[in-house]
Amino acid sequence: MKKIHLLLVVLLACFTAPALAANLADFKGKVLDASTKEPLSGATVYISDLKATTTTNANGEFSFSNIPSRGKFLVEVRYVGYKTASQQVDLAAGAQIVFALEASVIESAEVVITGTPYSANNKTNSLAVVSISREKLAQAAGTNIVDAIAKVPGVSQVTTGGAISKPSIRGLGYNRVLTIVDGAREEAQQWGDEHGVEVDQFSAARIEVLKGPASLLYGSDALGGVINIIDDLVPAAGDFNGNFTTNYNTNNGLTASSLMLQGNSDGLVYRGRVSYKNAYGFGYKDHTVPNSGFNETNVSGMIGLNKTWGYAHLNLSRFNTNIGLVEEGPDDNGDYLDDDGNVISNSEAKKRKLNLPYQNINHYRAALNSNILLGGGQLKTTLAFQRNVRKEFQESATEPGLYLNLNSYTYDVKYSFANNGVWEPTIGVQGMHQTNANNGDEFLIPDYTSDNIGAFAYLKRNFAKGAINAGIRYDHKNIDGRDLVDADGKQVFTAFNNKFSNVSGSIGFAFEIAKNLNLKGNAGSGFRAPNIAELGANGRHEGTFRYEVGNSNLKQETSLQFDLGLEYNAEKVTLGLNAYSNKIYNYIYPGNFNNETINFQEADGSTTVLPLYRYVQTNATLMGGEASIDFHLVKALHFENTFAYVKGTNNATKAPLPFIPAASLNNELRFEPQIKGLSDSYIKIGLTNVFKQDRFDSFETETNGYTLIDAGIGTSVKVKKGKINLWITGQNLGDKLYFNHLSRYKPAGIYNPGRNLSFGISVPLL
Structure with a gap:
């Protein structure tokens, strides 16, 4: 594995040298109103594959340098x-390009970068992808990044209070959903129920959720889908700016703040962010759950070059959190008791100091992303x-007891060959090399070493009204579990x-079958190797109220999914329909059988x-x-509705699969008045x-x-450096007592959170 890493570095250096000879270019254009032909000032222009952005001036003109x-x-x-528009x-070609934008009450983001090597218009993307903007994430008032996207149709969350949420896409979660951060797959013990996504939620400029098997482009663990957390594009050349965001939640006293500064000095780009929750x-x-609080500190930075040969960015981050673990639910009277049997008052439960048991997590990440223009194509790397x-x-x-x-x-x-816009x-x-070690005196999983490598080929053919794509992939994974005998001579783990x-492989298509009407289809196979807990667990899983035993004889999971979608995007109505069938061979799950x-x-x-x-x-x-x-139907009035349903069946017993989310229907009525001196109200x-x-x-x-009632109000005030955004979001306003089926606190009789009001403000700096 080390030889492979060295070879990649050498190849990257060889490819970079000739690429540096590329010539400087200034790409210019103009943005107009399609009907009036008036210039549009302040429009944002992106080239995602180059991580470049700029805005139009008073004449609607824009330009890119470097x-x-x-x-x-x-x-x-x-x-x-x-x-x-895209x-x-x-x-x-060197010609100045003109974008004529059509006025619309629907500001759909058509460009997605998840699921295809090139940035692509969503109309030509066969995969089911949903994009959530930073504004939508903030207005959702989520206590963590997965909580903020939980209302996306097809997305659910396995929750452990407010601090921990694990994503589930179309009924598949844990190691079947891959999270991408800074362009790299997150590796943070995802097998654990109480192991959430470990990333600063303030860092997400947007999140793209890919629903369905994505093993072709991402490999093992993308059996159910991908959550791609995308950071900001760098500012325009010569720009230096920043932002401060803060919010407060009434239910759990959450205070969350983030400060970001970034700049671009002639292609030298940099960003720094500090966040605290x-x-x-x-x-x-009338109850507060004792020891369910948390605190979180995040520090991240990026430095890189945006030049004529492409870009190279180094991202560094540290995620630190302390999370209280709840071991017992309420008694028959609904009260929470301490070790001596005394009732814990709400005032005592609202103290911010964590008690035993709790977990401390530090996640360090360094990622080098680059896109080098080579031979007319693009060489994209993430190390x-x-x-x-x-x-x-x-x-x-x-x-610590458990210490991993x-x-x-x-x-x-990835190398995307030169193309003429037709064949791509x-x-x-x-690949990945991974080692895991136990440094404590309690054990749940064995020490192990894992290596995996995968290679793929992908081809997309564009047409005037759509595209087809196909690909094939090979993966190999090796995992070595270590033997362990404890101090008392007991065999805890047996080597394997x-x-x-x-x-x-996969094949898909996307075609505009009529004006504003798109049909999409995809057939894909997926692959997932068993994780270390499924293969080798033997111990109490803290905070999950259970003891787990793995099975080293488990086979790999494979799947075959068919997905068909229909999208209609008119001026005043949008419609989306998706149906899928996913057969998974050798599906792995933990079960408590015969009340053992x-x-x-x-x-x-x-x-x-x-x-x-047992698994x-x-x-x-x-x-x-x-x-x-x-x-x-009325410009200022939006009525948005979504529905999601998944049925999981054990083919051997015809019984339902465990841990399947319930069907959900979301309705939202949104009024956007025009108020003098304000915007985005x-x-x-x-x-x-x-x-x-x-x-x-x-x-x-x-x-x-x-049924839960939510509400919100917000607006923006234009200032010299941008906009000050203000919002108030109310959740569960009826203070409904309820259990979510995927809540890990449900077996202990602990209800989901009650009424919450969230107050937020975002202020541009410099």
């Missing part, structure tokens, strides 16, 4: 009140190192060596009886669909309808349906 003089790139233009541009225990009705240090303090605040140290080296190299061929290789390999229990000896000598969960396999089928329809009210989940496995219980 960009290549040749090559074809997708240029995207956005302006409030107008439909987003166009493939040949920089070698602190919350006490969340509450419902990353991550260290995840996870400590769980059970009996002592100074000596995970080091991951990943690489992703790409080849790539990806497992190898997994797979060939996967185990006596677990605590550090103080006492014994606790825990339910025993097993079966063939499974997941079928479902999503629908969305937005009405904008809105008032919204919404209903979240979650249906009863009466399809559940034998060790689960039925979950009743519920």
Whole structure:
């Protein structure tokens, strides 16, 4: 593996040298109103593949400097009140380009970069992708980054209070959903129930959610989909700016603030961000859940070059959090008791100091991203190192019990050949070397070393009204679990060596079958190797109320999914329909069978009886669909509706699969008045309808349906450096008592959070 890393570095150096000879170019253009031909000042122009951005001046003109003089790139233009426009541009042509934007109450972001090697207009993308902007993320008032996207149709979350949310896409979660941060796959013990996505939610300029198998372009762990967290594009040349954002939540006293500064000095680009969050225990009705608070500190920085040969950016970050672990639910009276049996008052539960048990997590990330223009094509590379240090303090605040140290080296190299806008061929290789060590005196998973490598070829053919694509991929993974005998001579883990390999592929199409009406389809196979917990777990999983036992004889998961979608985008109505069928062979899940229990000896000598969960396999089928329809019959009034449903079936027993989210229907009425001196003003009210989940496995219980009332108000004030954004968001305004089916606190009788008001402000700096 080290030889592969060295070879990649040498190849990158060889490719970079000739690329530096590219000529300087100034790409210019103009943005106009399509009907009046008046120039549009302040429109934002992006070239995502070059990480370049600029804005139009008073005459609607824009220009880019320090960009290549040749090559074809997708240029995207956005302006409030107008439909987003994008166009493939040949920089070698040298002609000034004119974008004529159409006025629209729907400002759809058509460009996506997830799922295809080149940035592509969503109309030519066969995969189901949803993009969520920074403004939408802020207005969602989520306590973490996954919580902020949980209303996207097809997306659910496995929650552990307000601090921890794990994404689930179309009923698939954990290691079946891949999270991309700074262009690299996140590696942070995703197998754990209480291991959330470890990234600063303020750093996301937008999030793209790819729904469906994405193993072709991303490899193992993208069986269910991808969540791509995309940072800001760099500012225009000569610009230096910043932003300060802060918000407060009433339910758990969450204070969350972030300061960012960035600049571009003749192609030398840089950014720095510091964020801090602190919350006490969340509450419902008249109760506050003790020790469910958390605090989080994030520091990140980026430095790089944007030049005529492309770009190279180095991202460094440290994510640090302390999270309280709740071990017991309320008693029969609904009260929470301390170790002596005394009732814990709400005032005591609202103290911000965490008690035992709690976990401390440090996630360090370094990622070098580059796009070098070579031979008329693009060589995109991401080389990353991550260290995840996870400590769980059970009996002592100074000596951790469970102490895991995970080091991951990943690489992703893609070359997209020169194209004329018709054929877009790409080849790539990806891989990872990983080591994990136990440094504590409690054990759940063994020490292990893992290596995997994958190679793929992808081809896209563009037409006047759409595109088709196809690809093939090969993956190989090797994982070595270590033997462990504890101090008492007990065999905790038995050594194993497992190898997994797979060939996967996909084919898809996207065509405009009528004006504003697009049909999309995709057939793809996926692949996932079992994770370390599934293969080798043997211990109490802290905070999950259970003891887990793995199975080193597990086979790899493979899948075959068919996805069909229809999209209609008119001036005042948008419609989206998606249906899918996903058959998964050797589906892995943990189950508590025949009410099996185990006596677990605590550090103080006492014994606790825990339910025993074993990892097993079966063939499974997941079928479902999503629908969305937005009405904008009056310019200032929006009525947005989404629906999602998934049905999971164990093919061997015909019983329901466990951990499947309930069907949901979301309705939102949004009024956007024009107020003198203000912009982007809105008032919204919404209903979240979650249906009863009466399809559940034998060790689960039925979950009743519920309806939550949400509301919000916000506006922007224009200032010299941009806009000051202000918003208030209300969640569960009826203070409804409810359980989400995927809440990990449900078995303990702990309700989901009650009423919450979130107050936020974002201020531009410099």
